[in-house]
Amino acid sequence: RESEEATLRELRIFLREVLSRIALERKFRNFAKAVDPEEVPDYFAVIKNPMDLSTMMNKINMHEYTSAKDFLVDIDLITSNALEYNPDQDPSDRQIRNYACELKDMAYAIIDAEMDSDFEQTCVDIATSR
Numbered sequence: 605r606e607s608e609e610a611t612l613r614e615l616r617i618f619l620r621e622v623l624s625r626i627a628l629e630r631k632f633r634n635f636a637k638a639v640d641p642e643e644v645p646d647y648f649a650v651i652k653n654p655m656d657l658s659t660m661m662n663k664i665n666m667h668e669y670t671s672a673k674d675f676l677v678d679i680d681l682i683t684s685n686a687l688e689y690n691p692d693q694d695p696s697d698r699q700i701r702n703y704a705c706e707l708k709d710m711a712y713a714i715i716d717a718e719m720d721s722d723f724e725q726t727c728v729d730i731a732t733s734r
């Protein structure tokens with residue numbers, strides 16, 4: 605229905621805005637683009653489901669998120685990948701793990717604060733009706 609398309613359009617506009625605010629933060633720069641296999645040859649042997657913020661922006665534009673819940677699944681993936689690939693005690697691993705946790709918390713905090721729960725449920729209902 606037309607109104608359903610209007611709802612999904614509003615979701616895409618909101619999710620782009622959330623992603624843009626996250627991507628502005630310098631501390632999240634390592635999550636902005638896919639890890640480069642040239643720089644990190646074993647990354648894709650270890651991490652089976654890579655994810656990054658620019659891939660998420662492309663997924664918004666390809667209409668691959670039908671709710672904020674779907675969007676947060678990929679945020680969780682960015683975080684879990686970073687915790688999995690960088691598990692060591694050394695300062696650089698600890699720093700990227702901390703930033704990965706901060707990224708997740710920022711995404712959840714923005715959505716909890718700024719997403720109307722009825723709007724989210726409407727998006728979920730549209731997805732399940734299709």
Ligand SMILES: COC(=O)[C@H](Cc1ccco1)c1ccncc1
Binds near residue numbers: 634644647686689696
């Ligand atoms: C999401 O980014 C990562 O997981 C890479 C993996 C990586 C290891 C070496 C080069 O890159 C990373 C980048 C910067 N600092 C720590 C880890």
